[in-house]
Amino acid sequence: MSLVRPVRAVILGAPGAGKGTVLSKLIKRFDDHLTAISSGDLLRHQIKQNPKSEIAFIVSQGGLISDEVMINMIFDRFRELGYLTKSSKSWLLDGFPRNISQAKALDLRLNQSNLGLNLVIELDVPHEVILNRIRNRWIHAPSGRIYSLDYNPPKVEGIDDITGERLTKRPDDNVEVFARRLQLYNKLCDPMKQYYKEKGLLETVSGETSDIIFPKLLELIKNKYT
Numbered sequence: 316m317s318l319v320r321p322v323r324a325v326i327l328g329a330p331g332a333g334k335g336t337v338l339s340k341l342i343k344r345f346d347d348h349l350t351a352i353s354s355g356d357l358l359r360h361q362i363k364q365n366p367k368s369e370i371a372f373i374v375s376q377g378g379l380i381s382d383e384v385m386i387n388m389i390f391d392r393f394r395e396l397g398y399l400t401k402s403s404k405s406w407l408l409d410g411f412p413r414n415i416s417q418a419k420a421l422d423l424r425l426n427q428s429n430l431g432l433n434l435v436i437e438l439d440v441p442h443e444v445i446l447n448r449i450r451n452r453w454i455h456a457p458s459g460r461i462y463s464l465d466y467n468p469p470k471v472e473g474i475d476d477i478t479g480e481r482l483t484k485r486p487d488d489n490v491e492v493f494a495r496r497l498q499l500y501n502k503l504c505d506p507m508k509q510y511y512k513e514k515g516l517l518e519t520v521s522g523e524t525s526d527i528i529f530p531k532l533l534e535l536i537k538n539k540y541t
């Protein structure tokens with residue numbers, strides 16, 4: 316599917332809201348016409364090249380990288396990809412901006428190239444739904460197989476179907492820790508949403524699962540850009 320005008324968008328979504336899933340589906344639908352730039356992926360790429368860096372340490376602790384480092388990293392990537400022109404390919408930012416000062420810095424830097432965002436999409440999944448999903452997720456660590464007590468439970472409770480070994484929780488699937496991450500997300504995201512709302516850029520796509528959210532997201536992009 317092609318686009319009649321370039322998408323310059325930001326996608327916001329709480330951890331566990333299924334942003335990765337819906338984004339990869341969306342990119343597939345638009346083939347080569349739309350690219351997602353993920354701040355987490357850019358950082359992980361840098362960390363691979365320099366595993367002992369300060370960035371590697373901060374990310375391993377779940378901290379936030381400074382706004383200045385982040386904005387420079389994003390714009391270096393924009394330049395590399397030739398995205399700072401009016402006729403550039405369509406792009407969607409994922410994971411950046413993460414707070415109001417990054418949002419303002421992004422606008423400022425885009426304005427310097429006479430560009431502006433034309434859409435901010437918020438994926439809205441109730442926090443209780445996200446927490447339930449975490450609560451019900453079990454893994455077989457050696458193979459990476461994932462089970463959900465909701466929709467693909469193991470044949471025998473707590474046991475991997477294939478090897479008969481015990482299932483465990485992922486270290487970051489701790490409900491209390493996750494609930495705190497969600498709270499922090501809201502605290503940083505709410506002012507940003509307000510900022511984009513006042514600019515008339517914010518669109519909210521609500522639903523409990525990716526299967527519900529994806530068609531709505533696709534419709535939104537089609538209506539605005541095709």
Ligand code: AMP
Binds near residue numbers: 355379411
């Ligand atoms: P993600 O894949 O988006 O969850 O990002 C992984 C990690 O990279 C985060 O836990 C942060 O440590 C760091 N990170 C990603 N994006 C940003 C950002 N916009 N600002 C600061 N730190 C970030």
